[in-house]
Amino acid sequence: MTLSVKDLSVARGGVPVLIGVSFELRAGQAMILRGPNGSGKTTMLRTLAGLQLPLSGEVHGAEDKIAYAAHSDGLKSMLTVEENLTFWAEVFGAAGISAAVEAFELHDLRDRLAGTLSAGQKRRLGLARLLVTRRPIWVLDEPTVSLDAKAVEMFAQAVRDHLTAGGMALIATHIELGLAEAQVFDVTTHRAGPDALAGASDEAFL
Amino acid sequence: MKALLRRDLALALRAGGGFGLGLAFFLIVTVLVPFGVGPQSELLSRIAPGILWLGALLACLLSLDRLLALDWEDGTLDLLATSPLPLEAALLVKALAHWITTGLPLVLAAPLLGVLLNLPASGYLWLVVSLALGTPALSVIGTFGAALTVGVKRGGLLMSLLVLPLYVPTLIFGAEVARRGATGMATETPLLMLAGITLGVIALMPFASAAALRVNLR
Amino acid sequence: MSVTDQKPIPKRPSSFWSYANPVKFLAFSERVMPALWWLAGICLLVGLVWGFFFTPDDFRQGSTVKIIYLHVPSALMAINAWFMMLVASLIWIIRRHHVSALAAKAAAPVGVVMTVIALVTGAIWGQPMWGTWWAWDPRLTSFLILFLFYLGYIALWEAIEDPDTAADLTSVLCLVGSVFAVLSRYAVNFWNQGLHQGASLSLDKEENVADVFYFPLLVAIAGFVLLFLVLVLYRTGTEIRLRRTRALMAREART
Numbered sequence: 126m127t128l129s130v131k132d133l134s135v136a137r138g139g140v141p142v143l144i145g146v147s148f149e150l151r152a153g154q155a156m157i158l159r160g161p162n163g164s165g166k167t168t169m170l171r172t173l174a175g176l177q178l179p180l181s182g183e184v185h186g187a188e189d190k191i192a193y194a195a196h197s198d199g200l201k202s203m204l205t206v207e208e209n210l211t212f213w214a215e216v217f218g219a220a221g222i223s224a225a226v227e228a229f230e231l232h233d234l235r236d237r238l239a240g241t242l243s244a245g246q247k248r249r250l251g252l253a254r255l256l257v258t259r260r261p262i263w264v265l266d267e268p269t270v271s272l273d274a275k276a277v278e279m280f281a282q283a284v285r286d287h288l289t290a291g292g293m294a295l296i297a298t299h300i301e302l303g304l305a306e307a308q309v310f311d312v313t314t315h316r317a318g319p320d321a322l323a324g325a326s327d328e329a330f331l
Numbered sequence: 332m333k334a335l336l337r338r339d340l341a342l343a344l345r346a347g348g349g350f351g352l353g354l355a356f357f358l359i360v361t362v363l364v365p366f367g368v369g370p371q372s373e374l375l376s377r378i379a380p381g382i383l384w385l386g387a388l389l390a391c392l393l394s395l396d397r398l399l400a401l402d403w404e405d406g407t408l409d410l411l412a413t414s415p416l417p418l419e420a421a422l423l424v425k426a427l428a429h430w431i432t433t434g435l436p437l438v439l440a441a442p443l444l445g446v447l448l449n450l451p452a453s454g455y456l457w458l459v460v461s462l463a464l465g466t467p468a469l470s471v472i473g474t475f476g477a478a479l480t481v482g483v484k485r486g487g488l489l490m491s492l493l494v495l496p497l498y499v500p501t502l503i504f505g506a507e508v509a510r511r512g513a514t515g516m517a518t519e520t521p522l523l524m525l526a527g528i529t530l531g532v533i534a535l536m537p538f539a540s541a542a543a544l545r546v547n548l549r
Numbered sequence: 550m551s552v553t554d555q556k557p558i559p560k561r562p563s564s565f566w567s568y569a570n571p572v573k574f575l576a577f578s579e580r581v582m583p584a585l586w587w588l589a590g591i592c593l594l595v596g597l598v599w600g601f602f603f604t605p606d607d608f609r610q611g612s613t614v615k616i617i618y619l620h621v622p623s624a625l626m627a628i629n630a631w632f633m634m635l636v637a638s639l640i641w642i643i644r645r646h647h648v649s650a651l652a653a654k655a656a657a658p659v660g661v662v663m664t665v666i667a668l669v670t671g672a673i674w675g676q677p678m679w680g681t682w683w684a685w686d687p688r689l690t691s692f693l694i695l696f697l698f699y700l701g702y703i704a705l706w707e708a709i710e711d712p713d714t715a716a717d718l719t720s721v722l723c724l725v726g727s728v729f730a731v732l733s734r735y736a737v738n739f740w741n742q743g744l745h746q747g748a749s750l751s752l753d754k755e756e757n758v759a760d761v762f763y764f765p766l767l768v769a770i771a772g773f774v775l776l777f778l779v780l781v782l783y784r785t786g787t788e789i790r791l792r793r794t795r796a797l798m799a800r801e802a803r804t
Contacts, residue, residue, distance in 0.1 A: 139713055140799060174413050177549040193413045197406030203345040204338070215334030216414045254410075327796030329647055330571050330789065475725065479718055483708045492704050493722065496697040497729045500736040507740065524739070528732065539725050546717040 126152045126186065128262055128293060130173070133182035134317070137168045139327060141180060141317040148310060150293050152261070155284065155304050158297040160312035166297040167195070169312065170264050173295065192217075192260035194268060198251025202240025206231055206250055209239050214257035225256035228283045229276075244271040252280055256287075263287060263294040269302070277302070332416065332424050339428035353390040353433040354440055360386040361444040372449045379448035380458060380509030386444070387437045387462055388469060388498055394433045395473040395494065396480075396487040398425060399544070403481045412548055418541040423533070426467075426474040434466030450513060457512020461525060465505035468529040471536045472497050478544040500528055569646035571789045578782040585782070589775035596769030604761050616674045618766060622773035624667035627695060630660030630777060634702070635727050638720035648785065650716035651792070653723065654706055655784035659777055661699040668692055687737045694733045698726045712792060 128150040135143050142165035150156055158166045172179050174193040200209050210222040210231075226232055229249040234242065239250060248271050255263055263284070269277050281302045284294050288304075296302070343350065364382050365375060402408045402425075411421050441462050442455050450458065476494035480486035507521040568574050600618035637653035640646060671689060672682045683689065705722055709715035 138711060176409060176412060189415060191413060193410065195406060195409065197404075197409075199402075199405055199407035199410040201338070201342055201405070201407075203342055208338075208341070212334050212338045213410070213414075216411070216416055218415060258414075327792065327799065330793040330796045331800070479705065479722060480708070482714070486708065489704055489708050492697075493701040496694055496701060496733075497725070499694055500729065500732040503733075503736040503740045521739070524736070536725075539721055543718055543721050546714055546721070549714065 126190075126261065126291070126293075128173075128184075128186045128190075128295075131183045131185075133169070133172070133184060134180040135165060135168045135172045135177075136180050137165065142168050143312060143315045144317045146182070146312075146315050148308075150262075150295065152291045152293060153288050155288055155294040155296065155307040157302070157304070157307050157309045158295065158312055159299075159309060160316075164312050164316060166312055167266050170195075170266050170295065170297060174264050187262065190260055191262045191264050192255045192258040193264045193266075194251060194255055195266040196270070198247060198254065200239045200247060200250060203238060205236050205238055206242070207235045209250060210253060210257055213254050217258040217260065219257050219259040222253075222257050225253040228256055228286070229253040229279055245273055245276055248272055249276055249279070252283065256283065261292045263292065263296075265294065265296045265298075267297060267299075269298060269300055332420055335411075335416070335421060335424045336428055339425060340431060343428065343432040350432055350436055353394050354436050356393055357386045357390040357437055357440060358444065360389060361447055364448070376449040376451055376513075379445060379450040380454060380513050381506050382448060383441050383444060383450070383458060384462070384465075384502060384506040384509060387434075387441065387466065388502055390437055391433055391466065391469045391473060392491060392494060392498075394429065395477050396490060398429050398474060399477040399481045403547075408481075408544065408548060412545070418544060419537040422474050422478065422540045422544065423471070423537045426470045426537075429474070430467050430470040434462075434470055438462040438466060453515050454509060454513030457518055458509045461505045461508035461512070461522070464508075464522070464525050464529055465501050468501045468525075468532045469498060471532050471540075472501070475536050475540040475543065478540040478547065481544065482547040501525070501532075504528065566644070566646070569644070569648050571648055571793070574648045575786055575789055578786055582779055582782055585775055585779040589772055589779050592768055592772030592775055594772075596765050596767075596772050600762070600765035600769060604765060611677075613674060613677050614762070616670050617762065618769045620667060620670040620674060621766060622770040623663045623670065624692070625770060626773050626777050627660055627664040627667050627692065629774075630656050630663055631695065631698070631723075631727070631730070633781075634660065634723055638723040641716055642720050642724075647716075647792070648789065650720065651788040652781060652785045653719070654716075655788050656777075656781045657699055657703050657706070659780045659784070661696065661703065663773075663777070664692060664696045664699060668696065685741055687734075687741055690737045690741070691730075691734045694737070695730060698730055702726065712795075 130149070131147050133143070133146040134141055135146075142163075146169065148156065158169070160166055168177070170193070171177050173184060173187055174191050175187065176193070199213075204212070207222065207226075210225060214220065214222050226235065229252060231246075231250060231253060234246060234250075239247065242250065248268075252268060255265075269280060272280060277300070281304065284296075284302065284304060287294060288306075294307075296307075361382065364378075364386075368374060368378070399408065402411070412418055414421075438459060441458055442450075445455055445458055473494055476490045476497070479493060480490040483489055504521045504525040508518050508525060511518045511521065568577055597618055601615050604615070606612045606614065634653040634656050637649045637656070641650040641653065668689070671692070675684065675689075676682050702719055702722060705719050706715050709718060
């Protein structure tokens with residue numbers, strides 16, 4: 126199983142932001158995306174997740190394999206932690222949430238309404254959702270926001286376990302996750318220059 | 332799909348507003364009408380089917396902006412779009428949940444409000460039948476409106492402007508069934524047309540809604 | 550950054566679709582527009598003057614019948630404008646030509662004005678004929694519903710900031726709206742059989758208006774079609790320039 130990206134160009138709001146991105150990710154590998162705000166990390170991750178169309182280029186091996194997590198976790202404050210997780214498990218056709226609950230130490234919170242959790246606890250719940258999807262490729266956009274050091278370690282451990290089990294992870298983050306074996310991909314090297322117009326929605330007008 | 336339906340129903344029950352608000356609105360509209368047109372019972376009984384249909388339609392419209400907006404804000408729609416569930420199916424389920432929480436209570440409450448408007452005895456059955464058959468179409472069409480305007484801040488008014496013209500055929504045939512029923516005329520033709528619209532809309536509209544939502548998620 | 554490094558315009562258009570290039574489209578429309586303005590003006594002038602002053606009064610309707618020269622052409626264009634928007638929306642969805650989406654956007658306000666003209670002239674005509682400004686006649690009602698569809702379409706264009714998103718969503722709305730407009734037409738027919746006379750023009754000429762009214766009416770219709778065309782071309786040109794300005798400013802901002 127491989128995720129291969131060839132010559133991918135992506136656009137935000139009709140303006141190209143990244144051009145000619147190519148990489149390959151095999152089972153058990155992780156990749157960290159780095160780059161300043163607005164450099165196109167989120168756009169690229171959304172494109173890989175299939176939420177938006179690429180300008181050009183090909184993505185192979187992503188279809189129905191990606192679990193996507195971004196800034197908002199899709200949690201319902203009026204449902205309990207357990208109900209939130211069970212819902213996503215059922216949507217993704219997976220059974221059992223106990224592994225996810227264990228990995229992110231949500232046991233004591235199981236019956237609390239998600240709306241009563243702290244920001245960090247919510248984030249842990251959002252990340253636990255990744256485990257119940259049973260999808261091999263994790264595409265994560267700033268997963269460690271509002272997590273404390275202990276929770277970050279929890280998360281890093283979950284990623285390591287996922288990789289050991291043959292999964293993959295693509296993570297846009299600023300902090301060091303302690304994933305020694307991860308490739309680092311600096312998006313700034315593929316940043317679209319001001320003259321890059323191919324595929325821009327306004328291209329035809331210039 | 333069952334999970335999504337269960338979740339939407341649970342949310343409607345717990346967050347409040349879902350069941351109660353639409354019904355209360357329906358009641359208030361019905362109560363206000365006699366103040367507007369006068370208390371003559373023969374006039375009220377003549378316009379009762381139309382008023383009840385219009386009230387149900389507006390109550391339905393009122394709750395549409397919550398249909399997708401909440402899931403849009405907290406990112407649920409993004410995650411649903413990447414899930415194995417086709418977006419078309421997800422939207423149909425959400426329309427179903429909307430119907431159960433809004434349309435169905437309206438159908439059940441309509442006969443009670445018919446009493447207030449002096450609806451003729453022969454009209455009750457057809458009022459309930461026409462509403463039961465027509466309100467699903469209102470929910471499904473409304474989902475399309477919600478999908479179109481989900482990205483627009485404070486898009487409620489815009490959505491009304493887009494959805495109300497789309498409600499015209501359903502309203503015409505639905506109210507016609509109720510009106511003919513109340514006056515003892517044959518109801519087959521409008522009833523069949525209403526059923527046709529509802530079925531057609533259920534079959535085709537989710538594709539348009541999903542297309543619009545995908546554009547908005549981009 | 551200068552504008553000189555734009556893409557070369559193909560010298561000889563290889564197909565109809567080459568006009569989908571905005572620059573090419575602008576050049577073409579600017580060439581034909583003066584002639585179109587003149588033609589539209591002449592047709593309208595001839596049709597309306599002929600119709601108003603050189604046709605006899607109808608034996609039943611008197612001189613009120615002459616409003617037909619405004620009413621019928623505008624009603625025709627009100628429907629055809631929507632139809633044109635539908636075709637343009639389909640072209641945008643299938644072939645992603647920006648000019649097509651912008652032409653649909655440009656046609657909507659023209660269509661809405663045509664609808665209003667048809668409704669108002671209908672009311673003015675209806676007053677002496679039927680003794681009422683407004684009746685819930687199926688044709689009148691259908692036009693009122695069409696008017697609402699136009700309003701919704703324009704409002705959606707206005708509400709969405711990103712031009713491509715707006716083009717996509719309005720196209721979907723136009724498609725769905727077309728289906729519902731036809732449905733509404735039948736529903737309204739069922740709901741109320743009306744006062745309105747049958748079609749004034751049809752190919753089988755069974756029920757058509759008499760020849761004396763017919764020919765000036767044809768000229769007036771030609772005038773309205775040409776006026777619609779030239780207005781849409783003009784407005785599309787404006788929309789293209791707006792997008793071009795936006796694009797240039799965006800490029801400026803990035804350098």
